Amino acid sequence: MTDTETDVAEVVLRAFHAASHENPLARGRLVGMRVDGVDRWAVVILRHGLDADVHVEEVWSVTRGGGRAAMTVLCAIADTHGASIELDAIPLKAGPAGVQMTRKRLRRWYASLGFRQVLSSDTMIRPARQ
Ligand SMILES: CC(C)(COP(=O)(O)OP(=O)(O)OC[C@H]1O[C@@H](n2cnc3c(N)ncnc32)[C@H](O)[C@@H]1OP(=O)(O)O)[C@@H](O)C(=O)NCCC(=O)NCCS
DSSP states (O other), X not given: OOHHXXXXXXXXXXXXHHTSEEOSSSXXXXXXXXXXXXXXXXXXXXXXXXXXXXXXXXEEESSTTXXXXXXXXXXXXXXXXXXXXXXXXXXXXXXXXXXXXXHHHHHHHHHTTTOEEOTTSSEEEEOOOO
8 A cells, every 4th residue: 555545544534533423332433414304324434444545344324324324425525535445245234223235235235335346255445536
């Protein structure tokens, strides 16, 4: 990873921190927005990436549609800073909201947010948009 990539990651992590709230219940940050008059929130765990600027470790909807809202916020931050995002599209047990997805459905879900599967692995990357 080059110095420039490290800097971009740091900027995105800070912006994400500023756009989110402490999760009083566990790890991660609470992030979301109002969509169609409804507050939609998720817990997101974000860290430095290896093959991309930042890595999404976990996304948990805490209200219905929260995962999409949270990822929309994160993608907007990444786009603002020309950053790429990586993740492993492996379904987790559903929390207070959301559903237990199959791998295929989760991949489709992330694809709808601009992520592309890396070869035939679980890894997906959303390239930087300048
Ligand atoms: C994956 C996840 C974050 C998606 O979040 P989301 O913002 O709620 O998703 P969306 O609102 O875009 O909905 C995705 C689909 O799930 C359905 N859905 C969402 N919440 C639902 C609920 N509470 N009950 C039934 N269906 C639900 C939507 O109707 C939609 O169906 P479609 O694909 O047929 O249109 C969420 O389901 C979740 O927290 N899952 C458990 C944790 C997990 O696996 N995280 C991802 C890996 S880190």
